[in-house]
Amino acid sequence: MLIWIIFAAMTGAVVFALLWPLNRGPREAFADTADAASLYRAQLGEIDRDVARALIAPAEAEAAKAEAARRLLRAAGDEVGAAGETEASLRRRRASSALALSCVPLLALLVYGAFGSPNAPDLPLSARIEKEPSRQDFAMSLARIEAHLAANPADGRGWSVLAPVYLRQGRFEDAARAFASAIRHGQDGAEMFAGQGEAQILAAGGVVTAAARESLSEAVRRDPRNPRARFFLAIGQEQDGDLPGAAAALRALLQEAPPGAEWTETVRQRLQSLPGTGPGAPGDDPAEAIAKLPSGAQQEAIRGMVDGLAARLRDGGGSAAEWGRLIRSQLVLGDRDAAASSLRTARERLAQDAAALTQINALAAELGLKDATP
């Protein structure tokens, strides 16, 4: 609110400055003739001074004076009609005032309205650093961890914290490197190897490479029940063309899943998407399957899918398009709070990717979620 008061004060001051000469300005006509005449008179004086200083010969001075006098006469002949306070001048002044009164605030509001962010506070770096760590924004905490690790590269725990963050932000190569550093410096649990495998796969555009398979196998060797490693190994099998093997692996994973595990929905979807291997589902295409359900169950199934997507995105990765789909779906389901929270998370995750961020912001504006601006 304060900022709008300041803007209004600025606009008022500027308009006032423009109107001042219209009210207080001179009423007479221009004094061109006087200007020209004073110039030539000054020239005449200058010539006299030059003669006095012996810079110019008297004869030349005479000729120069004659020329200046000629020009003086000609300038006097250029006299233009004088104008006083008339009806016309009053009208002109009113029109000019109207122009200043309308054009200045209107243009400023139009342009500023299109490009300005009146609610965005200044964020000087020093103030952001001095904030207590718990209230620091995401980018600052990340930078803090990165700086710490640049100084202490042997801090395996630090790397193990940073690596999943990179993964969530979609910086897959950085994530793979961070996982590798964590493993090298003592954090060699199954989860780290599984994470490294996932990062390697995502960095390779979703292909389970030999290196990724090695990491995943290492994870399974340390913890045969590690769901993440097993899930991606199954995808590897699928990519190798071993569809029954992949389906069997995924089913086994589902069966062994502890109750309430968040990832089961992801696994189930993957299983359903495997051609001809759905667990007795009515069809391969989930949309088609849902369409065949009764309407109450339909709503339920859609909600299930959206929750699944939310869970998957919460776990990591996720492109701007996927986040967009989630936010849109949550709004359609009438869950405005969830949508706003997803928007916040999406902004945080995609903070490093300007293009994705603009996409998300555009979506937020479109859906009227602007009130959730951080």
Place this chain on the structure above:
Amino acid sequence: MIVEIGHFALALALGVAVVQSVVPLWGVARQDRALAGVGQAAALASFLLVCLAFAALTLSYLRSDFSVENVVANSHSTQPLIYKITSVWGNHEGSMLLWVLILTLFGALVALSRRSLPERLRAGTLAAQGMVTVAFLAFTLLTSNPFRRMLPAPAEGQDLNPLLQDLGLAIHPPLLYVGYVGFSITYAFAVAALIDGRIDAVWARAVRPWTLLAWVFLTLGIAMGSYWAYYELGWGGWWFWDPVENASLMPWLAGTALIHSTVVMEKRDALKVWTILLAILTFSLSLLGTFIVRSGVLTSVHSFATDPARGLFILIILVVFVGGSLALFAWRAPLLRQGGIFAPVSREGALVVNNVFIATSCATVFIGTLYPLALEMITGDKISVGPPFFNATFIPLLVPLLLLLPIGQSLAWKRGDLLGAAQRTMLAFAIAIAVTVIVFAIRWGGPVLAPLGVGLGVFLIAGAAFDLGERIMARASGLPAIWARAVGLPRSAWGTALAHAGVGISVIGIAATAWSTEAIGVLRPGDSLTSGRYRVTLESVTPRTGPNFRAEVARFSLASGDRVLLPVEAAKRLYIARNMPTTEAGIRTDGLSQAYVSLGEPQGDGSIAVRLYDKPLVLLIWIGALVMAFGGGLSLTDRRFRLAAPRRRAAVVPQAAAQPAE
């Protein structure tokens, strides 16, 4: 909040500029002084508003406020303070803001110069300046807004282009912009005169200081840019005939012609139409330079902007302002009252010759710069018009001009005496010949053109000195009288002589580049390399860490014959944030000459490629430019009124003494 206040101030300035471009013009047309007064208020208000915007952006850079997109893209929290400030204009958006700031600064100065400007002219000028301001403010706000926010804010910026992280950036662009934008005022004066249909000596007198001011700054800006390229790019060259350099050279040439033609107009009330045209062309060439640099037509250090939308916008500005003013010129110029006619052999005749030569050389540069671009656009063929073209066209045009310069300078106004002028310059010419012969003898077997160039430079300096001497000595005898005349001589006379001598100094420096030598070698510590008079020995290669870069610094000891000079350091830097290497040349100044060491690639086996240049008298190039600019500045402080005094053939005074007062 401060960022947003700056943004809003800039938006307000746009509205104010619209008022500034409409109301005063109406006042001029209707003889209404009250309306004309709005122009002054608007000019001052828009300057204050843009100041506020500029201060807000600068503060964001100083505080590393990474919620501003522009700061993120061009700054880094570890940058030294000075580069945090210079980063403000080290990028497209910020430099546009600087451009607009200077534009409004000139507007405000015109608004404040109450005494020296007729009111109608001032109102018209402010209106025209307002239109230029509207165009550039709209361009800045709509396509290159420096206040765009980025939320959530990243933790670190992407750093400024390392090539620009140099003190040169603090000096070169502001100087150059004051020059470029300063010519917008002469443009505005010309447009105002055309609209009003009045142009006379009063106009010329009003325009002269602004032209000189812009010219002085443009001269300094170009010289600074040239020296910066010389030491920063590591090639040892100081002028590359690069289109971006040409873009600044063209307005300079046109501005030089303009300075000379306004003198004729002021003194003789002649050359009016031509002067108006030159004023329009000079700023048009500035705009063209802006277009070339920022449209993405070229890629170079200068072309930060490669957004086609911006290119289109600038093209529209270019078409509207150049086309509009030329159309106005075609319509109104025939209505202007013609000035007096004059004899071909006279000071004004010589100045016309000067204008013809300079305008032609400017056209040459124009063709050499734009032809390749046009050809590429039409046929897709890439051709390179490099130094050979300009050496073959530009220099042959310049040499006769410089040869005629001292003669023209000693011609009298109205009715000159060619024979007398030739006689007066004879002594200077004799000295120049003698110097040429001596230099030729000393440097026997060297390049033939170099001694001739040095001779030409000496001719210019001696010509300027003798011209001054003659004015001081004439009609005066005894030291006190001479002293009195020297003091009494108008400062513009001193300025003219100095500026012309500066040209001579630069010419000597340029001619001496023919003697520069270059050697390349792969050195290990302890090895030496010799080029010309200098010998460097590699002492050590050590790593070093700067605030935002890492460097490999090579230390050399330097000797010239038996003389041991101070050691010199050259470095290769790697800027971490952008992962971009730069070369820092090692330069040791030895009198007016320089030894220039530049590092190549490390060879892996501990040795490093090194280039060593011996650059004799190279500093004279820039010293000459400084002297020129100083001469211009001196002339600027001369606020006297000028009027040509015709010479009487049968004058009682001695012939040689018949110099007019300037």
